[in-house]
Amino acid sequence: MTVAERVIVALDLPDADGARRLVAQLGDGAVAYKIGLQLLAAEGPALVRELVAAGKQVFLDLKLLEIPNSVAGAVSAAGALGATMVTVHACGGSAVLRAAVDAARPYPRLKVLALTVITSLRDADLPEIGLAPSVEDQVLRLAGLAATAGCDGVVASAHKARLLKQRLPAGTLIVTPGTQAAGSPRNDQARTATPADALRAGATHLVVGRAITQSADPRAAFEAVLDEVRSCR
Numbered sequence: 044m045t046v047a048e049r050v051i052v053a054l055d056l057p058d059a060d061g062a063r064r065l066v067a068q069l070g071d072g073a074v075a076y077k078i079g080l081q082l083l084a085a086e087g088p089a090l091v092r093e094l095v096a097a098g099k100q101v102f103l104d105l106k107l108l109e110i111p112n113s114v115a116g117a118v119s120a121a122g123a124l125g126a127t128m129v130t131v132h133a134c135g136g137s138a139v140l141r142a143a144v145d146a147a148r149p150y151p152r153l154k155v156l157a158l159t160v161i162t163s164l165r166d167a168d169l170p171e172i173g174l175a176p177s178v179e180d181q182v183l184r185l186a187g188l189a190a191t192a193g194c195d196g197v198v199a200s201a202h203k204a205r206l207l208k209q210r211l212p213a214g215t216l217i218v219t220p221g222t223q224a225a226g227s228p229r230n231d232q233a234r235t236a237t238p239a240d241a242l243r244a245g246a247t248h249l250v251v252g253r254a255i256t257q258s259a260d261p262r263a264a265f266e267a268v269l270d271e272v273r274s275c276r
Contacts, residue, residue, distance in 0.1 A: 044247075045074070046272050050238075051102050051218070052265065053077040053252030059086040066094070068261050072269070075127075077102040077250055088124055095125035102218075102250070106158055108132035111142035118143045122150030128218070130198055133157040133185035140192035154216060157189030158198045162221040179203060186211060201236035201244050208245030219246040222268075223254050238268050242275040 052069065054062045054076050062082060066073070076099055078091055083103075094101050103126040107114045114131060121129040131143045140157060147153045159182040166176040174181060186197045186207055196216025199207055204217050211217075219241045238249050251268055258264035 046269055047072060047074045048100065049242075049248050049272055050265070050268055051075040051077050051100075051248055051250045052255055053079065053220075053250050054082055054090075054256075055079055055252045056082060056256060057085060058082075059090045062090060063093075065256060065261055066097075066099075069255075069265050070262070072262075073265060074098075075100040075102065075248075077104050077252075079104040080106065091124045091126065100127040101125065102128040102130075104128075104130050106130050106132060107139075107143070108135050109139070111138045114139050115142040115146035118146040118153075118155065119149075122147055122153040125152075127152050128154045128156055130156045130158050131194075133159055133189050133194075133197070137188055137192050140189055140194055144193040154195035156196045156198050156216065156218055157185065157192075157194045159185040159189075159203075160199070162200045179206070182207070183210060190215065196247070201241035201246055204241060204244035204246045216247045217245055218248040218250060220250040220252075222249040222251045238271040239275050242272060 052073055054065065056062050076094055078101060082090065091101050091103065103121045105117060107117050118129055131140060133140060143155045147155050160178050164178060166178050169176050169181065182199050182203045189197055190211050196218060197207060198218045198220060200221055201219040204219055207217055222236060222238055222241055241249055255261050255264045
């Protein structure tokens with residue numbers, strides 16, 4: 044895996060034109076992009092096909108939480124589009140996770156990632172949704188469920204990456220959202236980290252969004268992240 048493949052640029056933008064401009068700005072150096080619910084709802088799957096045709100890797104962040112049959116259908120559709128990663132909520136349970144893994148088998152490049160606990164949630168938020176604190180306990184429980192079901196990796200905050208690396212099978216992907224440059228302003232993600240922090244903790248991939256997309260010079264911001272990744276090798 045190259046340095047550039049470890050840095051996934053989140054195209055959390057309102058429309059495809061803005062996404063295309065950013066991709067053009069970043070050039071050949073950026074090889075992996077995340078398309079989430081906002082852009083997919085606004086533009087449909089055409090941009091996914093466009094990026095795949097251009098040789099880019101696409102992390103389709105669907106955050107699937109449905110009955111097993113529906114999840115399997117969505118994962119299969121993601122594979123047919125050429126996506127290389129797709130997310131499924133681990134809280135859907137083992138049947139949902141196994142359905143996702145089985146649906147991905149015809150697409151060897153497609154990795155199923157189990158979403159543990161979204162990075163906007165803190166310990167104090169869990170009782171509101173019927174869960175006992177702590178976030179750490181919930182992350183470990185769901186990550187273990189995902190590993191048993193055969194998922195390729197998990198999505199979790201960098202703060203839990205070290206513990207996950209110790210607990211999960213060797214080779215499990217640990218994809219960390221909420222990756223921000225040092226000194227970035229606070230936002231709705233409660234558990235963030237710098238790229239270096241995340242990598243040293245055991246992350247295999249970084250998802251970087253606003254630090255790049257809201258920068259006055261996105262390419263320079265992206266190159267700075269790459270430099271930080273290289274420094275941790």
